[in-house]
Amino acid sequence: MKLCRRLEQKACLISTALSLFLGGSSCSVTTQTGTPKSFADWCLSKKNLPPETKRTVYVLLQKAGTSNCTQANQKLSTTTRLDLNNNQISDLKPLSSLTNLTYLSLNNSQISDLKPLSSLTNLTNLYFMNNQISDLKPLSSLTNLTSLFLNNNQISDLKPLSSLTNLTSLWLSNNQISDLKPLSSLTNLIDLNLENNQISDLKPLSSLTNLTNLYLTNNQISDLKPLSSLTNLAGPSLGNNQISDLKPLSSLTNLTGINLQNNQIADLKPLSSLTNLTSLGLSNNPISDLKPLSSLTNLNHLHLENNQISDLKSLSSLTNLNFLYLENNQISDLKSLNSLTNLKEIQLDNNPMLTNKTCPVKPESICKF
Known part of the structure; x- marks a missing residue:
């Protein structure tokens, strides 16, 4: 084995001398010394790399603005910000x-391995x-x-x-998330988006008292009790x-917006x-009684489409309303809307x-029957 390696090294030296004499480049011995340690190593051995790895090297050279491996390494090794979106990268090793x-x-x-x-x-x-990521273990060290x-x-x-x-x-x-327990320690979270998953249990979120924005649309949630401690919430999305x-x-009095449709x-x-x-x-719910909304006089947007509403009297106090959506009701x-003179659009x-079908406020063009 050692004899073979010496022969390979001698062959490489002879090839290098001949290439230099003929004006070519030296052969790469990177593959003989193990995994490349720097971007320069990856770059110098790019001809021998698998296509997916080679693509990453070329994208990075383009970002560095040079095809010179040494110069690219100097630039990339000191950079603090890299935007490599939409480049069909699948292999992160050169980074x-x-x-x-x-x-x-x-x-x-096209990334799966982090x-x-x-x-x-x-x-x-x-x-x-x-991307195509399923295993997050490599991120655990990025504290x-x-x-x-x-x-x-x-x-x-x-x-x-x-x-x-x-x-x-x-x-x-x-994603395909159902268990939120690992998030209970992330008490500095301010924004958390978990839309379109398989979540039913919100208990692990009860400790995240710094949360301001929480997005949980399209899950399997029925119990909101764990949210009662999140008094900094401003605009949770809980639709579908x-x-x-x-x-x-009822205790989350800092709320400025909430989505509860479907x-x-x-x-x-x-x-x-x-x-x-x-x-x-509040669209797409079985709502008929609007009396509890009469105190919400700061409302600007109100969605009540697809409910069972017949009586609008409780809305007469909502004089700050600009947009009111009442399609598909009874x-x-x-007449109760006559006082809502700030309306810019009413969908009916x-x-x-x-x-x-006479618009209760002017101009009549704001009413869509």
């Missing part, structure tokens, strides 16, 4: 030595949306991360994220779930205390009991 990176974005790529990132411990912002975007992947196990306690923004929509009881929200809500009483609301989405009389399509 493994770029330890000064603080920002890395590889959205819309292992080469485990050494990039200075990263604070990481964007890997629209300086403050923003992590992993929307549209194949993630189900969040355990590796439990150590990332500096995170303030975490986006995980469109199985919610019927809104009592846990649920099973009939009783709006718990919302009457949320007087800071400016936007409220409304017969619009498909109210079969409404025979007098």
